[in-house]
Amino acid sequence: xxxxxxxxxxxxxxxxxxxxxxxxxxxxxxxxxxxxxxxxxxxxxxxxxxxxxxxxxxxxxxxxxxxxxxxxxxxxxxxxxxxxxxxxxxxxxxxxxxxxxxxxxxxxxxxxxxxxxxxxxxxxxxx
Numbered sequence: 694x695x696x697x698x699x700x701x702x703x704x705x706x707x708x709x710x711x712x713x714x715x716x717x718x719x720x721x722x723x724x725x726x727x728x729x730x731x732x733x734x735x736x737x738x739x740x741x742x743x744x745x746x747x748x749x750x751x752x753x754x755x756x757x758x759x760x761x762x763x764x765x766x767x768x769x770x771x772x773x774x775x776x777x778x779x780x781x782x783x784x785x786x787x788x789x790x791x792x793x794x795x796x797x798x799x800x801x802x803x804x805x806x807x808x809x810x811x812x813x814x815x816x817x818x819x820x
Contacts, residue, residue, distance in 0.1 A: 700808070700809040701765075701807075703803045703806060704768055704803070705765075707764040707768070707771060707772075707775070707800040707801070707803040707807060708761050709761070709800075710761065710797070710799055710803065711760050711761015711775050711796075711797060711800040712758055712761040714757050714761070714775075714779070714792075714794075714795075714796030714797035714800060715754045715755065715756075715757030715758030715759075715760075715761060715778065715793070715797070716754070716758070717793040717796065718753060718754030718757055718782050718790065718794075718797070719750075719751055719755070721782070721789040721790055721793055722747045722748070722749075722751040722753075722754055722786060722789070723747070723751070725747035725786040726743075726744050726747030726748065726751075728743060729742075729743030729744035729745075730744060746785045746786055747785075749781075750782055750786045750789070753777075753778050753782045753785060754778070756778045757774070757778035757782075757793070757797045757800075759774060760773075760775040760777075760778055760804075761775065764800075764804050764807075768804045768805070768808035768809075769805070769808060771801075771804040772801045772804040772808070773801075774801075775797050775798070775800045775801035776797075779793075779795070779800075780794075780798070782794055
């Protein structure tokens with residue numbers, strides 16, 4: 694297996710993990726919003742903030758899907774978006790992000806390490 698094939702496999706895995714992680718993230722965000730909505734219906738303290746953080750988690754899940762989709766075209770950008778989505782989801786909905794978070798973070802590392810070298814090669818030092 695050549696270096697190009699290995700990099701392509703990592704990027705493909707990053708793409709799949711980003712999309713799956715983003716979908717699980719959106720599902721987790723909807724569950725968090727549902728729990729917050731039930732809490733708001735019973736006038737529980739802080740339930741409105743859970744709903745707001747659920748909406749933020751939906752945005753972060755979509756960010757993860759976009760990051761996964763960019764894995765082959767722009768692996769550095771993909772790695773950044775996947776890492777932001779993975780960490781941002783934990784900040785927003787904590788325990789509900791338990792499935793999506795690791796998928797997105799692993800996808801970020803695979804996108805970063807699978808990016809390979811640039812086509813121009815290393816720069817020559819100025820004389």
